[in-house]
Amino acid sequence: MAPHQENQSQKTCFVIMGFGKKVDFETGRTLDLDMSYQNMIKPGVEAAGLRCIRADEIVHSGLIDMPMYELLLSADVVVADLSTSNKNAFYELGIRHALRPFTTIIVAEDGIKTFPFDVNHVAVRQYHHLGEDIGASEARRFQKLLTEAIQQILAKDPIEQDSPVYTFLKNLTPPALQKMQEAMRSAATAAKSLEPKTTPEGNESDGADNPTHRALMAQVGEAKKKENWLEMKRLLEVVRKTQANSRKQLRQAATFEASSEDQEDPYLLQQLALATYKSKQPTEEAALLAARSVLAPLAPHTTNDTETLGMWGSIHKRLWDLTKRTADVVSSKTNGKEDNNALLDEAIRAYERGYYLRNDHYNGINFAFLLNKRAAESKVPAEAIADYVQAQRVRKEVIELCNQSLAVQTFPRTPEVYQSKEEQQKEAAERYWVMASQGEAYFGVGLFEEANRIIQYAYAIAPEPWMKVTTEEQLAKLRVLLANDPLRFITPLKRIPKCKLPKKGN
Structure with a gap:
């Protein structure tokens, strides 16, 4: 039995999206797509009265592709989140557009820069992602927007087409739902013979559990x-x-x-x-x-x-x-x-x-530290000096990156903004590591008073004691490396006497 058939009286929404943390290669940012789903999409769908299903929630004993394709065909509504330009999400959206002329909603994180030509003329509802989480006010806003969109789409009679396939191919007839479902069940039965009789751990299983x-x-x-x-x-x-x-x-x-x-x-x-x-x-x-x-x-x-x-x-x-x-x-x-x-x-x-x-500051501060490590190990003065100078330049860039990051962060926010104490601690930790990186960068370029000021403020907001210990250990290691300054290899250049130019005619 497919998941959406368990309760025939309740309409179903299938969500197309990646899950877990995915990298947006356009911006280099990492987005936790589970936060998008759990904090906005699923609550928004359920508030509209639909049962919400994502691929990782399907209970199945065989190929995930079988129930997934059936849901792409039969779900009353499909929400496709194209954040991070996930290839699977685009492919599944194409299948939905080919199978159903209507009730498909496209959403994406607002950091996405460009959409492929075939999608950039389709309505896309956008939300703002913080990377590791979704802000509480933004979650409420987008939940409401998605709920209203679903309700409006389902309330229209007749339902409007939103598939570009059926918009441009005027005489195209969508597949008959009942016949397609029968074909898919036949395919699932055929595939069942290929399924292993044991679980991944080696235990006998019929798949139900x-x-x-x-x-x-x-x-x-x-x-x-x-x-x-x-x-x-x-x-x-x-x-x-x-x-x-x-x-x-x-x-x-x-x-x-x-x-x-x-x-x-x-x-x-x-x-x-x-x-x-x-x-x-x-x-x-x-x-x-x-x-x-x-x-x-x-x-x-x-x-x-x-x-x-x-x-x-x-x-x-x-x-x-x-x-x-x-x-x-x-x-x-x-x-x-x-x-x-x-x-x-x-x-x-x-x-x-x-x-x-x-x-970003994380990779930058680690890059600079390891350059100093290699400079301290090197026996070739020119290579040691090159690494040392590059490390200093990277730290100056990190200081500016941290300034930009801190400028857009409002911390601490009012308590009622946070959905839980855990969310507040997570935000404090993110701010702590930005300030710790900036403090280390100031320390590395020799601005010790500024480094101490920032690091002390970071210590004051650290949600966990081990964070302070980690920073202190890192600064102690850096102090040793900086004491081995390779610029000591540089000796004052001897003044070269000017050459006398020959007189004209000689």
Whole structure:
């Protein structure tokens, strides 16, 4: 039974969108699309009296594609969120427009710069995303806007067409709903023979009790909050295996060949890499190397995904620190010194690309710090000086970026604006890290009084004690690096006497 058939009396809305955190490659920003769904879209749909379903909420034992396609056809309303220009969302929107002439609503975060030609003449309702969350007032505004839009669309008789396919192809007849549903059920029955008889964990299952993707990811979130990294890793491996099985079944059902497009979810791999290296199991080094392997399918050397680059940089920075402390080497291809330098170079390249793609304080301050690390390690004066000077320039840019960020943040806001204490603490943490980065940048360029003023203010708003400890440890490390100033290699240039020019005619 498809999810929308459980209650025939209630109309259904299917939501097309990505889930989890996704990178908007136009702006380099990372948006938490779950916040869009949970705080605005789902409440807005339910307020209009419809049952709201997203793909990760579908309970199914086989291919997710079967119930998804059926919902694209039969849902009374479809809301398509095109934020971050998600390829799957555009594809599914195209299917909906081809199948149904009406009741499709397109929304997107207002940071999107351009839409493809085929979509830019369709009405798009926009909302403002803060990146990690949605502001309470904006959530209320967009909920109301979406509720009213759904009610108005369904109240019209006859319902107006909103599909460009049926607008431009005047004589096109939409498929008969009953016949299409019968065809899809036949396809689902045929595909059932390809389904595994066990769950991803190896237990017999008929599929009725399989948890949805969203339910599993909620458990992942709880494990992450509790810093139970091994449990988080276990859950993510279950999700990863489930998705791999689904892709395999789809290829078998449709006789597709595996290709470069058969890619894993970047957010899933990023979170799995995080849980893997944080677990430090079976050893810290083994965990870091395993995390690096998890990220490898995302092509860290060529990707424009700043989350992947930040994770890749963090892993190699930690590997470099670890091998530096233990005097061990990660591989035995070359001498340990060269291997260790290669790890540091890899971390610097990742943070550098992430910084210039995203233009943000986090990647920038890490990039500058590692440049100072490499300058302190270098035995070549010219290279040490070049890294030192570049680090100073990046810190000056970070100071300005932090100024811009702080200028648009109003903190603290009035208590009634926050939906929960957790939301207020999250906002305080975001502001803290901006100020900590700015304070470190001022410290790095030698403006110590300004650095102390900003850092003390940051300490006053820190929602967690460990944040202050982390900043103090970072400043202590930076102090040591700056004491090793490579500009000491520069000696005053000897004055070169002017050459006498020959007289004319000589």
